[in-house]
Structure formats: C-alpha cells, structure tokens
Amino acid sequence: MYSSYEQYQANGGTLPESRYNILAKQAGYLIDSATMGRARDAPDSMAEPLADCECALVDSLAAGAFNAGQTGGVQSFTNDGYSETRATAAESKAALRSLLGRYLTQPVNLLAAAGYAYV
DSSP states (O other), X not given: OOSOHHHHHHTTOOSOHHHHHHHHHHHHHHHHHHTTXXXXXXXXXXXXXXXXXXXXXXXXXXXXXXXXTTTOOEEEEETTTTEEEEOOXXXXXXXXXXXXXXXXXXXXXXXXXXXXXXX
C-alpha cells in the first residue's frame, strides 16, 4: 500500500479503517498495473503523489467507480420512477486513466513506458 489510514483521513477520507484497508489494497493493485510495477521502485519524490493517488482511488472505488466491466458504474440515479444511467467500460477506463494521470506523472512520469504514455 502506498498510503496509511492517517494519510487517507488527512485527505478527507471518511471510510472506516477496515473498509479503507480492503480498498487500499485494490487501489495499490491498480497503481501497480498502470505503472507496470514501477511505482514500487519510484523515487522518494513520488511518495506523496502515490499516497494521494491511492487515497483518491479508495474513495472512487468505494463510490463504485470503474466497475462498468463488472456491474456497471452508476453515473446518475433518480428515485421517483426509478431511473439510472450506467457508465460504459470505455468511460470507466477513461475516468481511471484521468485519475491516475492527475497524480502519477509529476515529478516523475510513472505511466510512461519506453517513451510512450501507457495511460
């Protein structure tokens, strides 16, 4: 894991620690996959961006984001008359790429592989 529960709370996280631990592990796997494992060996200058990214992913995962390939991430929901709009797999992947790109490209681009952007 790239963040601690204390860092998560400092970033505004409100999940209980047990739920955070589960989702942080999943978020870490997403980061490792997107960076092709380079996040594990990242320089110290990337410690804070990695922690912030993991915290943001935890909240996104808790909200059901990035699930279009599995259950369909809900984009909007109306209670009266029951209506909901689900995100497509492409929209979920784009949202994940955007979130990762926000945190993992500065000061070192962990998403670049051999000169080409992975995400």
